[in-house]
Amino acid sequence: MKCEIVTPVGIKYSGDVLGVIAPGASGDLGILPGHQALLSGLRTGVCTVQLGPHIDLPLVVDGGYVHVVAGQTVTITTELCEKAEDIVLDAARKQLDDATAELSQTREDVASELWKVRKRAVDLAETRVRVAATK
């Protein structure tokens, strides 16, 4: 099946894949050829593109959407997509520490906007560390 990952700064990946595991808004989504038409929101997390048997390309995605058309095309539209080689592991670790510290100091309610923003920053930093560690 064809897979395309599109961001505002260009097409990040385009090519034939065996499958895609996307971090869907309500749980991870495994998408294989012949999948039913789907349009789902994404959360911040790792999106794994299966290039071949046992060859995975892990990517950081920060929100966005996954769109499956006719069981043959998967399009991931996201504002941010990073490959492992785009990330400096030490910088990502520091980012995670900073984000975690900031979140732990947040006194606002869990449902507040500020808390959500900071939680998302932690999620993003965590995902970046995870992806960078696969190098």
Added chain:
Amino acid sequence: MPSLKAIRRRIVSVRSTAKITRAMKLVATAKLRRAQERLVQLRPYAKRVNDMIVELASGTDAEGHALLAVRPPKRTLVLVLTSDRGLAGAFNANVNKAAWNWVKANQDKRELIELRVVGKKGRDFFKARQANVGHVYTDVLNNVTLERATGIGRELVAAYVDGHFDEVFIAYNQFKSAMTQIVQFERVLPLPPAGLDDGKGAAVDLALTSIDTIFEPTKDAVLDSILPMSIDVHVYRCLLESVASEMGARMTAMDAATKNAGELLARITLVYNRARQSIITTELMEITSGAEALKG
């Protein structure tokens, strides 16, 4: 005829102006290239977002969404995109004039028309005409980011959903080439029902949309997040178009200015040489007549 010294001063000043305009042209050329690249990069993204909206709108109950519902236009918001700096040909004047003409033509038909302005040039233009300017954003075009566009987009959506405004327009310069920029006046809200894209993208493959598409978490939730996002992308694209147009217009204007300075320089140099020659001639005449007199 002005004195030699005055002409010389003039030559120096024209020459340094030409140097500045030439440098500005080079800077604009470099920035134009970057802005164009970003526009090209954004295109597939905008197309995909549009595809998804078509998929969503192809279902039945999509018309009920707040951002798609058409209300009688009584209160209108117009977002005008201008730059902070001048010396860009007719870039700012064109878009300001187009927006102002629209306001004058339509203010009798509506209860209220409010302008929101990006850029100092637009602010000054509309303040001078005592237009109803609601909000001014500055320092936007010199550093366009998706976050900034999202910020502006969210404010537009909020004002529309609150019921403050029944429709939202955007006036900007569309980039065609470095020589041509076309002022566009587009409706942002309410969103057109399907096929948002202007012209080319509208021929969306409707055959690709399917009746039994799964929406996660729910169709409404996806609509709720994707529609505001499409506004952000629209604003972002218009901002990038404006940057490319501004740089294109500045490049052309500065190129013309440099050429004019060259011509002016040639003319003044001619005047200078003539003046110098006439002084030499006069001096020679004085010397020879003096020598004649001595012989006398």
